[in-house]
Amino acid sequence: MSIHEREQKVLSTFLNHHFSNTTPSPTHLHQYQTMDHVIARIHVSLYLICFLLGMMAAPLAFQTGNDQKLNIFWLLVILLGAHGFNLLFWLATLLFFKNGHVLSTVQTLLIHQVGRFLKWDDGVMNAFIQLRLEGIKGFWFRSRFTHAAWTAYLLGGVLSALFFLMTHQVQFVWQTTLLTQQNFADLTHFISILPSIFGIATPTLADIEWAQFNHASQPDETRQRWAIWLLGCVMVYGVVMRVALWAGSRWRYRQTFHQSLLKLSANTKAFSQERTILDADHVLLEANKHPSYQRDEQSNVRLEVVNQIDSAKHYFLFEWSGPLPKQINAMTQHTFLDDGSTQQAFLQQPIPEQGGSQNILVIASASSPDRGSLRFMKHAVAHCEAIWLFSGEFTEDWVNALLALGITPSKVAELKD
Amino acid sequence: MAITLLIVGHANTGKTSLIRTLMRDQGFGCVNNRAGTTRHVEQITLKQNDTPVLHLIDTPGFEDSVGLWQLRQQSPNHALTTSQWLTKVTQEQDLPDHYEQELKILKQLPHCDIILYVIDLRQRPLGKYLNELDLLAGANKPIVPILNFCSDAHNHESAWRQMLAERQLHAHVRYDTVAFYFADERKLYQTLQSLAPDHYDPLQTLIQQRQADAELRLDKAQQALALTLIQSATCQIVCQSKTPSEPEKAAFQQRIRTFEQQFVQQCLTLFQFQQDDVVLDPLAIKDEAWQQDLFDENTLKAWGLNTTTAASAGAAIGAGIDLLTAGLSLGTATALGAMVGASWQTGRSFKSTLMNTLKQRSVLALQATTLMAMMARGQQLIAHLYHRGHASQNAYHTANSNLLWEQATQKQLERLFHKIGQRSEWQELTTLPSHPLAMAMLEEIQKTGGIQKAGKSESR
Numbered sequence: 001m002s003i004h005e006r007e008q009k010v011l012s013t014f015l016n017h018h019f020s021n022t023t024p025s026p027t028h029l030h031q032y033q034t035m036d037h038v039i040a041r042i043h044v045s046l047y048l049i050c051f052l053l054g055m056m057a058a059p060l061a062f063q064t065g066n067d068q069k070l071n072i073f074w075l076l077v078i079l080l081g082a083h084g085f086n087l088l089f090w091l092a093t094l095l096f097f098k099n100g101h102v103l104s105t106v107q108t109l110l111i112h113q114v115g116r117f118l119k120w121d122d123g124v125m126n127a128f129i130q131l132r133l134e135g136i137k138g139f140w141f142r143s144r145f146t147h148a149a150w151t152a153y154l155l156g157g158v159l160s161a162l163f164f165l166m167t168h169q170v171q172f173v174w175q176t177t178l179l180t181q182q183n184f185a186d187l188t189h190f191i192s193i194l195p196s197i198f199g200i201a202t203p204t205l206a207d208i209e210w211a212q213f214n215h216a217s218q219p220d221e222t223r224q225r226w227a228i229w230l231l232g233c234v235m236v237y238g239v240v241m242r243v244a245l246w247a248g249s250r251w252r253y254r255q256t257f258h259q260s261l262l263k264l265s266a267n268t269k270a271f272s273q274e275r276t277i278l279d280a281d282h283v284l285l286e287a288n289k290h291p292s293y294q295r296d297e298q299s300n301v302r303l304e305v306v307n308q309i310d311s312a313k314h315y316f317l318f319e320w321s322g323p324l325p326k327q328i329n330a331m332t333q334h335t336f337l338d339d340g341s342t343q344q345a346f347l348q349q350p351i352p353e354q355g356g357s358q359n360i361l362v363i364a365s366a367s368s369p370d371r372g373s374l375r376f377m378k379h380a381v382a383h384c385e386a387i388w389l390f391s392g393e394f395t396e397d398w399v400n401a402l403l404a405l406g407i408t409p410s411k412v413a414e415l416k417d
Numbered sequence: 418m419a420i421t422l423l424i425v426g427h428a429n430t431g432k433t434s435l436i437r438t439l440m441r442d443q444g445f446g447c448v449n450n451r452a453g454t455t456r457h458v459e460q461i462t463l464k465q466n467d468t469p470v471l472h473l474i475d476t477p478g479f480e481d482s483v484g485l486w487q488l489r490q491q492s493p494n495h496a497l498t499t500s501q502w503l504t505k506v507t508q509e510q511d512l513p514d515h516y517e518q519e520l521k522i523l524k525q526l527p528h529c530d531i532i533l534y535v536i537d538l539r540q541r542p543l544g545k546y547l548n549e550l551d552l553l554a555g556a557n558k559p560i561v562p563i564l565n566f567c568s569d570a571h572n573h574e575s576a577w578r579q580m581l582a583e584r585q586l587h588a589h590v591r592y593d594t595v596a597f598y599f600a601d602e603r604k605l606y607q608t609l610q611s612l613a614p615d616h617y618d619p620l621q622t623l624i625q626q627r628q629a630d631a632e633l634r635l636d637k638a639q640q641a642l643a644l645t646l647i648q649s650a651t652c653q654i655v656c657q658s659k660t661p662s663e664p665e666k667a668a669f670q671q672r673i674r675t676f677e678q679q680f681v682q683q684c685l686t687l688f689q690f691q692q693d694d695v696v697l698d699p700l701a702i703k704d705e706a707w708q709q710d711l712f713d714e715n716t717l718k719a720w721g722l723n724t725t726t727a728a729s730a731g732a733a734i735g736a737g738i739d740l741l742t743a744g745l746s747l748g749t750a751t752a753l754g755a756m757v758g759a760s761w762q763t764g765r766s767f768k769s770t771l772m773n774t775l776k777q778r779s780v781l782a783l784q785a786t787t788l789m790a791m792m793a794r795g796q797q798l799i800a801h802l803y804h805r806g807h808a809s810q811n812a813y814h815t816a817n818s819n820l821l822w823e824q825a826t827q828k829q830l831e832r833l834f835h836k837i838g839q840r841s842e843w844q845e846l847t848t849l850p851s852h853p854l855a856m857a858m859l860e861e862i863q864k865t866g867g868i869q870k871a872g873k874s875e876s877r
Contacts, residue, residue, distance in 0.1 A: 279458035339544020370452040372481030
């Protein structure tokens with residue numbers, strides 16, 4: 001599913017919820033899409049304004065006196081200072097205030113102002129803010145805009161400065177009271193590290209000497225080198241840096257947007273089910289009619305309650321999982337009938353009438369009777385004196401089932417703990 | 418192609434319940450404590466974005482596996498391997514009518530990829546279960562034992578583990594269809610991945626989606642609770658006189674209860690449960706007259722914040738212009754923007770408080786202790802629903818809970834509720850505001866809720 005399709009799906013759920021589960025109208029969907037276009041156009045307009053401001057600001061920075069001398073490093077500060085300050089501010093928000101409430105609140109307010117001006121529904125605006133701008137996505141959205149705006153501004157400034165330098169003759173100087181020529185040489189070389197990677201020539205020691213404030217007019221080559229170096233620094237430390245940050249912010253915005261859509265669309269029932277009957281339940285065969293499901297006069301039988309047990313008898317505990325009844329303990333003879341072989345052995349015992357031992361079969365009626373247990377009971381009843389039901393949830397079911405097998409009520413009793 | 422899992426087991430071990438929990442669907446099948454509830458074979462296919470991911474086949478339970486195994490041992494069947502015998506009975510269908518349900522199970526064995534054998538841990542490893550495993554082994558398919566009811570205090574887990582180990586069935590999965598933990602479900606799918614490597618990717622996507630679902634539901638539920646608490650904390654009724662009348666009190670209490678009911682309903686919808694699953698016991702509401710403290714630092718700060726926010730909206734544009742012109746406009750635009758923004762907000766805030774004071778009217782609002790009780794109830798409800806299996810049949814009661822927080826936490830919450838209570842304009846909110854106080858509320862709920870997200874290892 002593409003990002004666009006996923007967004008459409010999540011948006012529908014959002015709007016469904018906001019408009020109280022009625023189908024959102026095409027107007028709402030259109031407003032959402034339009035909001036995207038409007039914001040994009042606002043951004044482009046602002047970029048244009050920034051470009052023009054940059055074009056206007058640069059010549060102001062290049063204003064010289066009658067001597068047509070420009071202070072190189074001061075010029076650099078003017079051209080890149082605000083940009084550098086803004087960059088530090090952005091880094092600080094990246095590190096500490098990514099989910100900054102003030103900036104996010106401002107952004108939300110602006111979106112709402114635009115939406116109200118264009119008479120859009122609150123639900124659509126809230127959906128747009130939550131899907132596109134909330135949380136970390138909002139930070140990268142703002143970053144993307146900021147870096148693009150600065151790129152436009154700096155580009156405007158560079159172009160304007162280039163045009164200015166093509167049509168004016170200036171001299172580039174440096175002056176100081178506290179520092180030395182060597183300091184400026186070191187500074188120039190340090191600043192030139194990155195621009196030199198792009199092929200921009202570093203001013204030589206001679207150029208630095210020519211640029212000293214109280215020097216006479218400079219050779220053309222020196223002025224050219226300084227001019228190219230200056231413009232190169234603004235390009236590298238300004239434009240290129242901002243372009244890189246813009247590209248990074250754009251990528252991160254898309255990533256976080258996609259991740260949040262995935263998370264949001266998890267609640268839009270990405271799962272569906274389909275059911276098929278593979279083998280239907282047919283009319284119940286007689287053999288399989290569960291005796292315990294028969295509800296007739298048998299259920300009114302009152303069971304004898306066992307109060308005392310006879311330790312001379314042998315107690316057979318049928319498929320027993322719970323704790324032993326208190327009366328049946330280590331002192332009484334008891335055997336577990338847990339599997340086919342022990343059950344088969346029980347069925348092979350002589351019946352009581354033929355001198356077999358007096359067996360009592362004890363059933364834990366916490367478990368529901370099933371066909372297997374009832375099949376066994378049908379045969380087992382002949383080999384025991386009585387069947388006791390140890391109190392549980394399914395006592396009545398067991399009583400019904402045993403009586404339906406033809407077992408006389410007098411043979412069935414209830415054992416309470 | 419989707420993986421097919423055959424769910425088998427003795428009657429009443431929780432096969433249908435397992436499917437309900439895996440599918441998050443209370444409506445599937447019929448669940449009853451009696452044996453023989455499911456009598457047909459039904460396949461449920463889970464689709465993700467319309468692509469089948471999983472086929473689960475629900476079967477009737479084995480009821481007479483002892484008899485069936487004895488039949489298998491009789492002549493002439495004893496000469497056949499179990500596998501050959503299974504093929505014979507399913508093709509010729511010559512089992513006695515008594516084993517009609519068992520035959521339905523056996524007929525599905527060739528059509529599955531993996532057999533999930535559901536075990537009720539409340540039962541000992543009796544002979545009938547071992548016979549079932551012997552029969553299923555003849556299908557020559559991987560068998561994954563599912564240990565159900567593992568949360569029950571009196572279970573026979575160690576005996577079962579020993580028995581399963583003796584049969585080389587080491588890849589079993591603990592699961593409780595009533596008390597649900599996502600970690601168990603993840604382990605089940607991971608076990609399936611190791612047994613069916615061809616289906617690794619779709620199962621991996623399924624695990625991730627389920628995990629994301631679980632975390633999102635929890636987040637949404639906690640946000641809903643935060644909003645409910647904010648609505649309740651800021652809910653005020655202006656009384657006609659200095660003493661609230663009984664109808665006014667009743668109306669106020671009803672409003673608060675309505676907020677809570679809406680929250681419960683939201684949670685039920687989020688976690689895909691029904692109305693019957695939760696019983697909302699009456700909330701003990703304590704209220705008192707509320708007075709907006711004109712000299713309260715937070716009140717003033719709130720208005721200051723309001724003012725600043727409005728100012729910064731205007732100032733942002735001014736500041737933007739300033740930065741871009743490298744300060745050449747000397748901050749003029751910034752100052753102008755701030756002034757325009759600030760004056761708008763200040764007048765709005767004081768008006769209602771002053772009017773009520775002048776007209777000698779009291780205002781009903783909730784005490785912090787009631788709000789903390791609501792918060793505790795809400796957190797416990799969320800925790801319960803987060804771990805409630807869709808096979809659970811007992812309703813949960815939201816009884817008034819004892820606060821289990823330390824004194825320091827309670828004091829902190831009290832301060833937070835007091836601050837939030839000053840924001841009377843938040844009464845009508847329908848979504849959680851992205852304001853520091855609201856975020857602080859959400860953070861407290863997450864911190865004191867005691868729920869570990871699905872992505873982290875959960876403890877029972």
